[in-house]
Amino acid sequence: MAKWGEGDPRWIVEERADATNVNNWHWTEKNATAWSKEKLLNLLMYLKVEDEKGTCEICELTSIEGEATANNRKAKLIFFYEWVLKLQWKGTLKDCETELKGEVEIPNLSDENDASEVDVKQLGNKCDIQRLKEQTPPKNLSNHNGVKDQIAGVKNLKVGVRIHTTKLTCTEKFNCAVEDIYQVLTDPKKVEAFTRSSAEMEVEKGGKFSLFGGNVTGFFDVLEMDKKIVQKWRFRNWPDAHYSVVTMEFSQEPDGASMKLVQTGVPDNEVERTKEGWKENFWARIRQTFGFGIHLF
Incomplete structure (x- = not known):
């Protein structure tokens, strides 16, 4: 292996004239989209919240659109991701046996937004949504807290690619x-x-x-x-x-x-x-x- 001065230059920091990317000093980029999709599925699928008034859970991710990359510059890892998600949910109230259903859209899940800044929009059956709101069910998908709490876990996307x-x-x-x-x-x-x-x-x-x-x-x-x-x-x-x-x-x-x-x-x-x-x-x-x-x- 090549030597540069005293010792292995890949263990000891010093300038090199041969353009070798020592210690990932120069910009490198890796596609992290597949890894990030799997992480989102693990975080959100079958998320369930309940209290004394009822339950609500995500039953399907109907759409995951976007991308994620892991970049290395000057020995620092930098992660970028931007996603638009659509989720199917179902729920019940303890005073009603009828199952309620709906859809949630998350249009701005990205590295630039904290969990508190992420929008969670209800797209499902308006009657179901209104009934959930009137009955003040648990911290479920109708008031978004359950999803936002879990989305805070998306910070894991910035910890590193597998x-x-x-x-x-x-x-x-x-x-x-x-x-x-x-x-x-x-x-x-x-x-x-x-x-x-x-x-x-x-x-x-x-x-x-x-x-x-x-x-x-x-x-x-x-x-x-x-x-x-x-x-x-x-x-x-x-x-x-x-x-x-x-x-x-x-x-x-x-x-x-x-x-x-x-x-x-x-x-x-x-x-x-x-x-x-x-x-x-x-x-x-x-x-x-x-x-x-x-x-x-």
């Missing part, structure tokens, strides 16, 4: 004692020595860490002295709030310390970058900096 992930595994051996390699990975000064960059580490359960100038961040979930380290771990350009889980387990063997690493939740498009980063910027540098290379006999 992320497909991969698990990485590797086993490394070092010509040292287990306590030595454990200390190298948890002592901020030693981490700075082999990463050749600033490192901030709160070495305690729940403590935060930041490596490579903030390009890698996370926090410690488990710390078992000389035995196990579990971290929530992410690159700066990954979708907001998305962490992988890194588990490192250590054991002492006759010819040195053995470490097994398992990393779950790595976005599919980040697998090679992450794999090479561990190899080049961690294990190779640790062996070089501290002389932990395996001797061959």
Whole structure:
């Protein structure tokens, strides 16, 4: 793989002349329409509200028109969506066994509008709507609160597109004692020595860490002295709030310390970058900096 100066440039921020989209600095766009439609169906289908006077629920989404995109610029995810929805509803009042029906239209569901600003219009049978209003039923579709409460969940559309992930595994051996390699990975000064960059580490359960100038961040979930380290771990350009889980387990063997690493939740498009980063910027540098290379006999 290409090198640029000292270390892997995809882990360390610096200017490049080769126009490579490092850390998604340049604008990229992904179609999120199918994912967003599925999310809307999950949020609204069979929404049911009731109180002491009756019940009302959505029974069908008759129309979903619009689009959604997920964009990445300067390592920031930006989501755009705009939808026009039509929903069928049905309801009953406890003093009347006749089933009431109607249709709701939501003409302006978009990233620009909060849930309180979204219009919900009744389109159904006017007699049914009037009867619901006269009987002051529960917070149902006639006064829109049920739909608007659920639409607040559409904020999930801006959290991120469904992320497909991969698990990485590797086993490394070092010509040292287990306590030595454990200390190298948890002592901020030693981490700075082999990463050749600033490192901030709160070495305690729940403590935060930041490596490579903030390009890698996370926090410690488990710390078992000389035995196990579990971290929530992410690159700066990954979708907001998305962490992988890194588990490192250590054991002492006759010819040195053995470490097994398992990393779950790595976005599919980040697998090679992450794999090479561990190899080049961690294990190779640790062996070089501290002389932990395996001797061959």
